[in-house]
């Protein structure tokens with residue numbers, strides 16, 4: 001009955017650590033008392049046996065009979081010990097868990113908490129040790145303590161299974177497909193005819209080209225412009241019609257982008273305007289030197305004899321060039337020509353284009369922007385051959401194309417310098 005008075009687990013809800021310590025000590029004391037009581041009882045039993053008139057063999061037989069019983073009791077006690085050990089370990093673990101929970105809830109400062117934790121650990125060790133010592137004691141103690149101990153871990157386990165709650169808010173929502181919107185200059189380009197042969201334009205019909213350049217083109221066998229040339233050349237020349245320094249209306253000229261397949265004539269589309277602009281600039285500089293510029297420099301920079309006395313003495317500058325005549329803030333017009341122009345706004349952003357104007361033969365206005373984004377147009381008249389072969393046989397097959405099929409001129413694309421050497 002005394003063991004029931006210990007109230008070993010009745011005080012669990014109390015927060016005081018000292019009470020737990022005192023409880024464990026009380027338990028130990030009670031257990032020790034019980035051990036002593038049992039020893040006393042055993043001693044008195046032995047005395048009674050001595051007094052018994054039956055001596056000799058009977059006594060020995062009796063003792064022998066008792067021995068297996070005590071062994072059995074000891075075995076039972078050992079069994080009980082192991083069970084109780086696990087139960088008590090669980091109890092200690094549950095106590096530690098509870099302490100942790102309490103600590104997280106507490107609003108005390110951190111330094112105080114760390115101190116508490118350390119002391120808690122020490123006490124939990126004490127409790128374990130005391131309990132293990134107590135395990136050596138009577139079965140009664142086990143029976144009285146066990147029910148309370150064993151219930152707690154079960155409750156803990158039960159609660160741990162139900163601690164995961166679905167909070168909700170994870171229902172699948174239909175994500176609206178984002179409609180791709182291109183900038184206006186990409187979405188509404190100037191469309192160039194893809195068919196080159198049926199859309200040749202006589203060079204004389206294309207405005208802006210100076211007569212001397214037209215003559216040069218004709219003498220080089222160019223009678224007609226390809227569609228891309230007929231569209232782009234006038235656009236570039238128009239942007240410099242007001243002079244080299246300013247675009248139409250005095251504003252900075254728009255940048256020009258051209259997207260057309262390989263072999264469509266892009267090279268001449270920018271070479272002809274550039275040559276014409278340079279030619280005009282050269283002629284302008286030559287004219288300046290031949291007529292009035294030399295007279296002005298003579299008047300400004302007098303002879304050394306005059307300059308000694310002159311207040312307006314000036315130092316003769318270096319040679320006059322286009323760069324020295326042009327102010328540094330000359331507007332830059334970008335001309336971008338590509339067979340595979342990207343429509344990726346992020347990549348185009350890097351080019352820092354100024355109000356660009358796009359000429360393209362890779363898609364038309366009737367196509368949606370997404371249809372044409374990754375479209376690749378083969379150049380007109382391109383014949384395709386497909387020969388599956390091993391890497392080692394590639395050079396031989398190319399040789400076969402060049403010698404037997406007489407492909408000339410031929411352009412070979414390779415993915416590395418080593419492959420090009422082979």
Ligand SMILES: Nc1ncnc2c1ncn2[C@@H]1O[C@H](COP(=O)(O)OP(=O)(O)OP(=O)(O)O)[C@@H](O)[C@H]1O
Pocket residue numbers: 222223224225226229260261262263264265266267268339
């Ligand atoms: N107006 C023209 N009349 C006759 N031939 C032309 C004309 N324009 C270009 N060509 C010829 O067409 C071929 C292809 O032209 P070009 O190399 O300019 O195409 P491209 O679009 O620049 O090709 P790539 O994208 O591979 O650079 C060249 O051999 C060129 O001499």
